[in-house]
Amino acid sequence: MSARRVGREALKGFITGLMEDGRTVWGPQEFQGSVRFRPLKKNGTPVLDVPNATLSPKEVVFPPSEWMFLFSTDPGREDAFVLKEVPQEGPEQVILGIRPCDARAFQILDRVFLEQGAHEDPYYRSKRDRTLLIGLGCNTPCSTCFCHWTGGGPFHTEGLDVLMTDLGDVYLLEPVTERGRALLDALQLDEAGADEVERGKHIAEEARASMGEAKDPRRIKEKDLMALFGSPFWERAHEACVKCGVCTYLCPTCSCFDIQDEVRGACGFRGRNWDTCMFALTTLHASGHNPRPTGKERFRQRFMHKLKYFQDDFGDVMCVGCGRCVQYCPANIDIREIIEALSA
Amino acid sequence: MRTSQQRGEGAVKNPYLPYPVRIDQVIVETDDRNIKSFRLVFLSREDEEAFQYTPGQFAELSIAGKGEIPIGIASSPTERGHLLFTVNKAGVVTTALHNMNEGELMGVRGPLGRGFPLDAFQGKNVVIIGGGFAFTTLRSTVQYMLDHRDRFGEITVIYGARRPGLLLYKETLEEWASRDDIDTHYTVDVEAEGWSGRVGFVPAVTEEVAPNPNNAYAIVCGPPIMIKFTMPVLTKLGFTPGQIIMSLENRMKCGIGICGKCNTGPKYVCKDGPVFTLEELNRIPAEY
Numbered sequence: 001m002s003a004r005r006v007g008r009e010a011l012k013g014f015i016t017g018l019m020e021d022g023r024t025v026w027g028p029q030e031f032q033g034s035v036r037f038r039p040l041k042k043n044g045t046p047v048l049d050v051p052n053a054t055l056s057p058k059e060v061v062f063p064p065s066e067w068m069f070l071f072s073t074d075p076g077r078e079d080a081f082v083l084k085e086v087p088q089e090g091p092e093q094v095i096l097g098i099r100p101c102d103a104r105a106f107q108i109l110d111r112v113f114l115e116q117g118a119h120e121d122p123y124y125r126s127k128r129d130r131t132l133l134i135g136l137g138c139n140t141p142c143s144t145c146f147c148h149w150t151g152g153g154p155f156h157t158e159g160l161d162v163l164m165t166d167l168g169d170v171y172l173l174e175p176v177t178e179r180g181r182a183l184l185d186a187l188q189l190d191e192a193g194a195d196e197v198e199r200g201k202h203i204a205e206e207a208r209a210s211m212g213e214a215k216d217p218r219r220i221k222e223k224d225l226m227a228l229f230g231s232p233f234w235e236r237a238h239e240a241c242v243k244c245g246v247c248t249y250l251c252p253t254c255s256c257f258d259i260q261d262e263v264r265g266a267c268g269f270r271g272r273n274w275d276t277c278m279f280a281l282t283t284l285h286a287s288g289h290n291p292r293p294t295g296k297e298r299f300r301q302r303f304m305h306k307l308k309y310f311q312d313d314f315g316d317v318m319c320v321g322c323g324r325c326v327q328y329c330p331a332n333i334d335i336r337e338i339i340e341a342l343s344a
Numbered sequence: 345m346r347t348s349q350q351r352g353e354g355a356v357k358n359p360y361l362p363y364p365v366r367i368d369q370v371i372v373e374t375d376d377r378n379i380k381s382f383r384l385v386f387l388s389r390e391d392e393e394a395f396q397y398t399p400g401q402f403a404e405l406s407i408a409g410k411g412e413i414p415i416g417i418a419s420s421p422t423e424r425g426h427l428l429f430t431v432n433k434a435g436v437v438t439t440a441l442h443n444m445n446e447g448e449l450m451g452v453r454g455p456l457g458r459g460f461p462l463d464a465f466q467g468k469n470v471v472i473i474g475g476g477f478a479f480t481t482l483r484s485t486v487q488y489m490l491d492h493r494d495r496f497g498e499i500t501v502i503y504g505a506r507r508p509g510l511l512l513y514k515e516t517l518e519e520w521a522s523r524d525d526i527d528t529h530y531t532v533d534v535e536a537e538g539w540s541g542r543v544g545f546v547p548a549v550t551e552e553v554a555p556n557p558n559n560a561y562a563i564v565c566g567p568p569i570m571i572k573f574t575m576p577v578l579t580k581l582g583f584t585p586g587q588i589i590m591s592l593e594n595r596m597k598c599g600i601g602i603c604g605k606c607n608t609g610p611k612y613v614c615k616d617g618p619v620f621t622l623e624e625l626n627r628i629p630a631e632y
Contacts, residue, residue, distance in 0.1 A: 068360055071408045081408040081449065085358055117601040118456070118615045119359035225609060229629045256604030259360075259597040261411045268409050272597075275605070282605060283595050283631075286434035289568075291594065291608070291631040301607070301631070309610040 003197050004173040004189035011171065015040060015096065017187045024093040026060050028053040037095065048097050048166070051142045052322065056102040056252030057095045061127040062109060062274075068123060069270040073263055083270060088126035094183075097136045101147045101320040103159035105252035106133065111314050112255045123272075132179055135160040139203055141211050144323030146336055148214040152320055155204035165200040172200040215336070217317045219343040220307050228308055229300070233341055238299035240331040245276040247325035247333075248302065253318045256282070277301045303338050359600050362406040362451025363391040368426060370446055375509030379477050380442055381418065381430045384452060395455060397421055398462060399484035400591060400619045403454030404599050405429060405441065413437040414596045414614070417455065418480040418513075420487035427452065430480045430512060456599040457618050460485050460563065460589060469497040471555040473574060475504050475546050475566025479512050481591060482565055486520065493525055500555050504531040504546040504570070508539045529553055547573040550581075557582040563589045575622075585623035592618045592625075592632045608632055 006014045018025045019042065026037045027046025034054035035047055069083040106128075113124035138145070138154035147153055157163050161180030165172040172192050175181035220228070248254040258275040261268065275282055278298050284290045292298050310318035319335065326334050369383035382405075386392035397403075397417055404412040413435070419428035433442045444450065460481070470489065474482045482503075489496050501520065505511045511530065521528045531542035531549045542549060546566065555562070562583050564574055571590070578588055594606035594613040601615030609628030611617065 069408075073409060082364065083361060083406070083408055083451065085361060112604075113602060116612075117359075117598070119600050121602050122358050122360075226627070226629070229609070255602075256607075257597070258605070259412065259603070261409050263409045270408070270411075272603075275603070277604070285593070285595055286438070297631065304609075304629075305604075305607060309607070312610045 003175075003192040003200075004184050004187075005192040005196055006171045006173060006189060008169055008171065012043060012045060014171075014187070014189070015045070016042070018094050018096065018183075022091045024091050025096055026057055026093060027096045037098075039093075040096075046097050048136060051138070051140070052099050052102075052324075054324075055250060056105060056322065056324075057098050058102070058105065058109065058252050060093065060095055061106065061124055061131060062113070062255065062257075065271060065273045066123060067269050067271040068259070071268040071270075072266055073268045074266045081268070088123060090127070090130060092130045092132070093127075094132045094134055096134045097164070098133050098160075099138055099322070100135050100154060100156040100158070100160065100163075101145070101152055101322040102252045103133050103135050104147075104150075104152045104156065104320045105159075105322070107159045108253045108310075108316070108318055108320070109255055116313070132161045132183060133159060134162040134164055134173075134180070136164045136166065137200075137204060137207070139166055139207055141207055142323060142327075144326040145211065145321060146214070146323060147321035148208065148211050149217060149336070149339065150317055150319050150321040154207040154211070165203060167196060167199050167203070170196060172196055174200070215340055215343065217307055217319070217339045217343060218311070220317075220339070221311045221315075223308070223342065225308060225312065228342060229304060231342075234296055234300045237338065237341070238296045241278075241295060241299050241333055242331055243278045243295050243298060244330060245278040246328050246330070247335075248276040248278055249274065250324040250328055252320060252322055252324075253306070258282075277305070303335070303342070306335075307339060307342055360453070360598070362404065362412075362453040363395065364388070364449060365427070365452050367444055367446050367448050367450065370444075373430060373512045374477075375507075378433050379430060379512065380433075381428055381512075382441065382444075383419075384427045384429065384450070385425065386427075386452075387449075392425075395427070395452070397455035398459035399488045400459030400481045401455040401457050402481070402599075402618060403427070403429070403452050403456055404596075405431070405437070406451030406453055407437055407440050407444075408451070410440040411437045412451075412453065412597070412599075413441070414456070414593075414599055416481040416484075416591070416618075418483050420484045420491060422488055422491035428483075430477065430483075432477055453599065457614055458616065460591075460619050461561075462488070465489070465561055466495050467497060467559075469500070469556065469558075469560040471500045471502070471560060471562040473502045473546060473550060473562060473564045473566070475570040476506070476510065477512060478565040478567065478591075479503055482563065483513050483516065485563065486526070487516070490520070490523070490526060497559065498527065499525070500527040500529070500553065502529045502531070502546060502549050502553060504533070504544075504549065504566075506533045508532050508536050508541075527553075545573070546570050547577045550574055551577045554581060557584075557587060561587050561589060563591075565591050585626055586621055588622040590620055590622060590625065592620060594632050606632075 037057035
């Protein structure tokens with residue numbers, strides 16, 4: 001099937017079409033001073049003209065906090081303190097305007113939540129299965145972008161169901177998966193002209209060419225694990241880091257979580273929250289012993305996990321080059337420099 | 345991405361959902377009363393059948409409103425009808441558990457992790473070296489081997505604590521000592537009134553007892569200081585890293601290799617362990 005087109009002025013109608021059949025459509029929106037993916041309201045418009053959202057739409061499938069179980073704490077009830085699963089059913093959802101880097105991050109999250117464990121994660125699974133990704137290619141990658149180092153690119157389609165290209169007056173929509181194709185078919189959009197497809201290709205090539213030379217973190221896979229771990233490089237590298245954890249909070253592939261119970265009146269909850277390897281508490285034993293006692297070990301863990309351990313386990317780095325950690329680090333720590341140092 | 349349909353399974357049980365159990369018995373194990381054993385009974389026969397474990401595995405003990413705590417299973421799969429967990433009072437969940445009484449309900453989620461390589465032990469001599477309250481899954485292992493005695497060669501148990509009052513499972517230890525198909529050496533750090541057993545540290549006892557490394561495995565579980573001084577003794581006796589087996593502890597939450605807390609190099613202590621050979625541990629960072 002050929003590509004489809006949506007005029008810029010017709011975007012609202014396109015989104016309304018997506019919302020039919022009760023679909024939730026997530027799109028980037030201004031939210032408390034940042035740009036985050038939120039469910040769009042009827043007739044709402046996403047903010048598609050920013051380079052990338054402050055937070056990736058990771059939270060659509062892995063929310064910062066989510067209840068897993070509920071229970072009553074009323075001792076008079078027969079089911080007091082008996083955990084009940086929070087229902088996971090929900091409508092099909094579309095993430096509109098996800099960038100190709102963040103879409104590749106979903107594939108990394110798939111590995112963590114669906115392959116890495118002894119069991120699949122049911123909370124992730126249910127949300128992931130009913131989520132479609134309509135990605136927006138990046139016409140002008142930022143200076144902090146390095147998706148091309150990690151196996152991606154500004155118009156890579158890996159992980160997407162539909163790729164959208166901003167042609168200025170028109171959005172070009174190209175199906176990537178069968179699900180994406182079926183979605184576009186159902187919406188009965190106009191077919192794109194051959195010249196528009198050609199323009200899209202040209203924009204993609206220009207975007208890629210603007211990104212400069214790529215370094216290859218896959219060289220780290222060949223390095224000896226224990227030698228990298230014991231490298232004197234870490235002694236100095238961590239010193240600027242204040243262990244604020246913003247890198248892990250913004251990272252589209254960071255997936256560590258904590259599980260906590262909470263009681264409010266007669267209602268009890270067991271839920272999970274995003275966690276971070278930057279905090280001492282994450283690994284602190286009840287005995288007081290901490291396997292990663294200082295900032296050096298915690299800093300090393302973040303980069304060794306992303307660039308070495310995950311690569312050893314799955315063949316790819318646990319980084320998609322979105323550049324958020326580079327952009328928002330208060331201490332100017334740049335993962336690209338770490339990649340270069342570890343590959344050297 | 346795989347889909348649920350492709351896995352060919354029906355309704356998959358939520359791996360985070362604990363089985364409901366009843367506290368059948370609480371045993372105060374140590375004279376400082378800081379360690380108690382909890383004998384748990386499944387409310388449902390079906391759950392009990394589903395909970396098929398091997399010695400060395402652990403489970404998350406769940407107390408709704410407080411949280412979960414990963415604890416090694418101290419009972420042996422051969423001891424039907426109940427599970428035994430021995431818990432040191434240390435944090436929020438273990439303190440809440442210590443305050444619970446017989447008859448109360450709680451949850452157990454598991455079994456989790458990789459247990460001791462009992463298949464590899466077949467026909468081999470096995471030396472079990474434990475210290476302090478790290479004897480829980482060792483109890484399970486020894487009991488299991490005794491209940492399948494003909495499958496294994498010589499069984500030697502070396503178990504030490506600072507003082508007699510800190511040795512766990514005293515009745516079980518006595519029973520083992522009375523048998524002639526197992527060699528037991530219980531020791532305490534210093535002389536104590538009423539103690540007629542050995543006096544001395546575990547590494548020294550190990551050296552004195554000198555188990556033969558030929559056709560043998562050694563399991564070592566105990567406080568870091570005991571492990572530190574026992575390793576050179578085993579090496580001197582001729583045990584190779586592949587013959588030395590340990591069980592790790594790390595802070596854990598999910599217990600199934602997803603939440604990332606117990607990540608150590610490319611391994612997850614909860615799902616790849618907690619049991620590792622020293623040979624395996626030598627290849628990953630010692631972040632445990």
